[in-house]
Amino acid sequence: MSATILDGKALAKQIQNELAESVIEFLQNNGAMPCLAAVLVGEDPASEVYVRNKRRACERVGIESQLHRLPMDASEDDLLKLISKLNKDLEVHGILVQLPLPPQITPRRILQAINPAKDVDGFHPENVGLLVQGYPRFLPCTPHGIQQILIRSGIEIAGARVVIVGRSDIVGKPLAILLSAKADGGNATVTLCHSRTRNLPEVTRQADILVAAIGQAQFITADMVKPGACVIDVGMNRMASGLVGDVDFNAVREIAGCITPVPGGVGPLTVTMLLCNTLAAAKQLET
Ligand SMILES: NC(=O)c1ccc[n+]([C@@H]2O[C@H](COP(=O)([O-])OP(=O)(O)OC[C@H]3O[C@@H](n4cnc5c(N)ncnc54)[C@H](OP(=O)(O)O)[C@@H]3O)[C@@H](O)[C@H]2O)c1
Incomplete structure (x- = not known):
């Protein structure tokens, strides 16, 4: 029997509708809208699409958005000055610096310069530390989106064996922390895999x-999946045929219990969680 498709678009819409109501409430209480400032350096086509999608999503829920552009050859100093200005701007509640940055700019220095109270991506070391210690201020957007897909689809996380392939700072690592946390939406037994993992299919089959979250098209094949498992595909690989995930969708859907598609799976939730963090930042900053 074919797997249930977990419709990320529909879930994102549901959460955005809830969010739109909270944004109206915020406006009534504070007389101002939450505001997200996006920073884009250069003209990377994929980054342009991501920023456009984020701004459109803001519009849908009533969050104000600003776009600050710097040229491809902007210096690290130019970007730091812009961030310092946005940090001080009382009308800006959330700051998002779209990655990747051009090679002359060190992402770590930039992400550390963002006011942690406006760090709606959750990448600042202070926010990563709070997450690790179990007192998150902002949950990183993609891991939070994945957790929401699981919770809202009624998939039991507590006690489940979770295997994550990919240990990036933005997906794999924080997701492992989130799903293994001693908290609601956590308590899973998590294994974090990477390119040095031995006998990967043996691990994933558990x-x-x-x-x-690997970044290699159709890397996860049907023989790597336990029958009935829930498969979450974070991958976004731009191929000639279009956007393709890290999972061999057509083969794996025949064995999995449920599966997220690409596109229309994790991606819409990532954007939605950014909106949730922007509202949360606005509430914290305005009180
Ligand atoms: N849907 C969304 O909202 C969203 C958000 C973020 C990212 N993404 C997508 O998710 C994918 C992953 O991105 P990322 O930034 O998390 O990861 P990343 O920084 O590109 O790292 C890839 C990870 O995969 C591991 N890996 C690579 N080859 C492997 C192999 N043969 N066997 C096992 N592990 C292997 C790497 O291991 P090592 O550490 O050992 O090198 C690394 O940990 C990309 O397609 C990206 O576009 C999607």
Whole structure:
């Protein structure tokens, strides 16, 4: 029997509708709208699409958005000055610096310069530390989006065996922390895999919940999946045929219990969680 498709678009819409109501409430209480400032350096086509999608999503829920552009050859100093200005701007509640940055700019220095109270991506070391210690201020958007897909689809996380393939700072690592936390939406037994993992298929076949965040098209094949498992595909690989995930969708859907598609799976939730963080930042800053 074919797997249930977990419709990320529909879930994102549901959460955005809830969010739109909270934004109206915020406006009534504070007389101002939450505001997200996006910073884009250069003209990378994929980054342009991501920023446009984020701004459109802001519009849909009533969050104000600003776009600050710097040229491809902007210096690290130019970007630091812009961030310092946005940090001080009382009308800006959230700051998002779209990655990747051009090679003359060190992302770590930039992300550390963002006021942690406006760091709606959750990448600042202070916010990463709070997450690790179990007192998150902002949950990183993609891991939070994945957790929401699982919770809202009624998939049991507590006690489940979760295998995550990919240990990036923005997906794999924080997701492992989130799903293994001693908290609601956590309590899973998590294994974090990477390119040095031995016998990867043997490990992935143990997963009740398998998350692929690798960046290689159709890397997870049907023989790597336990029958009935929940498969979350984070991958976004731009191929001639269009956007393709890290999971061999057509083969894996025949064996999995449920699966997220690409596009229309994790991506819409990532954007939605950014909106949730912007509202949360606005509430914290205005009180
Ligand atoms: N849908 C969304 O909202 C969203 C958000 C973020 C990212 N993405 C997508 O998710 C994918 C992953 O991105 P990322 O930034 O998380 O990861 P990344 O920084 O590109 O790192 C890839 C990870 O995969 C591991 N890996 C690579 N080859 C492997 C192999 N043969 N076997 C096992 N592990 C392997 C790497 O291991 P090592 O550490 O050992 O090198 C690394 O940990 C990309 O397609 C990206 O576009 C999607």
